[in-house]
Amino acid sequence: MQPVRCQAIQVPANLATEVTIRRRPPEGIGSQACGPVDFQVPLSAANKPANILEEIVWWKAQEIESFKERQPMLRLQMLMKLAPPPRDFIGALRASQQRTSRPGLIAEVKKASPSKGVIKENFDPVEIAKAYEAGGAACLSVLTDRKYFQGSFDYLTAIRQAGVACPLLCKEFIVEAYQLFKARAAGADAVLLIAAVLPNKDLELLIKCAGRVGLQCLIEVHTVPELERVLQLDLEGCMLGINNRDLQTFKVDLNNNKVIMDSAPGQQVKERGIMMAGESGIFTPEDVAFVQGAGCGAILVGESLVKQDDITAAVEMLLA
Numbered sequence: 001m002q003p004v005r006c007q008a009i010q011v012p013a014n015l016a017t018e019v020t021i022r023r024r025p026p027e028g029i030g031s032q033a034c035g036p037v038d039f040q041v042p043l044s045a046a047n048k049p050a051n052i053l054e055e056i057v058w059w060k061a062q063e064i065e066s067f068k069e070r071q072p073m074l075r076l077q078m079l080m081k082l083a084p085p086p087r088d089f090i091g092a093l094r095a096s097q098q099r100t101s102r103p104g105l106i107a108e109v110k111k112a113s114p115s116k117g118v119i120k121e122n123f124d125p126v127e128i129a130k131a132y133e134a135g136g137a138a139c140l141s142v143l144t145d146r147k148y149f150q151g152s153f154d155y156l157t158a159i160r161q162a163g164v165a166c167p168l169l170c171k172e173f174i175v176e177a178y179q180l181f182k183a184r185a186a187g188a189d190a191v192l193l194i195a196a197v198l199p200n201k202d203l204e205l206l207i208k209c210a211g212r213v214g215l216q217c218l219i220e221v222h223t224v225p226e227l228e229r230v231l232q233l234d235l236e237g238c239m240l241g242i243n244n245r246d247l248q249t250f251k252v253d254l255n256n257n258k259v260i261m262d263s264a265p266g267q268q269v270k271e272r273g274i275m276m277a278g279e280s281g282i283f284t285p286e287d288v289a290f291v292q293g294a295g296c297g298a299i300l301v302g303e304s305l306v307k308q309d310d311i312t313a314a315v316e317m318l319l320a
């Protein structure tokens with residue numbers, strides 16, 4: 001890979017570009033369901049999504065439509081009033097980090113993924129959440145996307161109702177404020193926002209909306225220019241995350257974490273004291289130490305923990 005010059009340090013080409021996901025198929029969606037009649041027009045092959053992230057984001061538009069039919073905004077607003085009060089997600093990570101001098105763990109309740117297929121057979125989200133908490137996780141991440149990750153918003157509600165004290169992140173592909181309200185109504189304390197999917201004006205709006213309903217935001221980046229762009233925002237109530245998995249190719253490289261944290265925008269993160277999570281592909285205590293050494297105060301771990309038979313012991317071992 002050709003290294004390119006970016007700020008003061010050498011950054012490999014794959015981390016030096018802005019990933020720009022098209023939010024809508026370029027030729028349009030080609031079909032509309034109107035009650036008893038479905039309309040379709042033929043589309044060209046060029047109208048296919050370029051990668052899985054794009055495919056998921058295109059699907060979200062349709063999914064949100066059908067959610068809105070069943071659960072209009074007014075009903076969500078009512079449910080939000082009944083939801084348990086939001087808890088301090090970022091605060092819980094900082095407290096854990098101070099107590100243990102290890103990165104605060106966000107443990108992910110994850111049944112499947114597009115790259116790995118089913119990761120956990122006999123998936124019981126509440127049991128998994130309780131095991132994570134018992135092992136010492138500071139916060140939990142709950143995948144809510146049904147089609148690609150076999151997740152559900154109901155898992156958030158069930159975990160919260162079961163008395164789990166760890167603050168909960170709604171792991172969703174958010175493109176609209178409606179999804180924020182759905183997350184809060186289900187009991188989430190924070191939401192994921194993916195910089196590759198959302199230009200800054202969208203991020204600004206969604207951060208503001210989220211704050212209004214008491215949600216904190218984890219803004220995920222994968223490249224140096226994405227981090228540079230996100231740092232231009234008012235990040236009150238936000239933390240950041242570096243996804244070590246390229247969502248376009250599924251390739252995981254922990255070294256991304258270090259390259260990005262060593263870049264000029266990465267230095268700024270450290271100077272401003274912004275909580276940063278290292279995400280994906282973390283398997284061993286050595287991986288944790290590496291990501292911590294790069295400057296991350298938090299880690300987001302799914303697969304390596306969720307697939308174990310004794311999840312509590314796996315968490316304890318990872319943080320040992």
Ligand SMILES: O=P(O)(O)OC[C@@H](O)[C@@H](O)c1c[nH]c2ccccc12
Nearest residue numbers: 243279280281282300301302303304
């Ligand atoms: O299972 P892993 O490799 O430990 O990864 C967890 C988490 O980082 C990953 O699930 C993730 C990171 N960013 C995302 C965005 C959408 C869906 C999933 C993700």
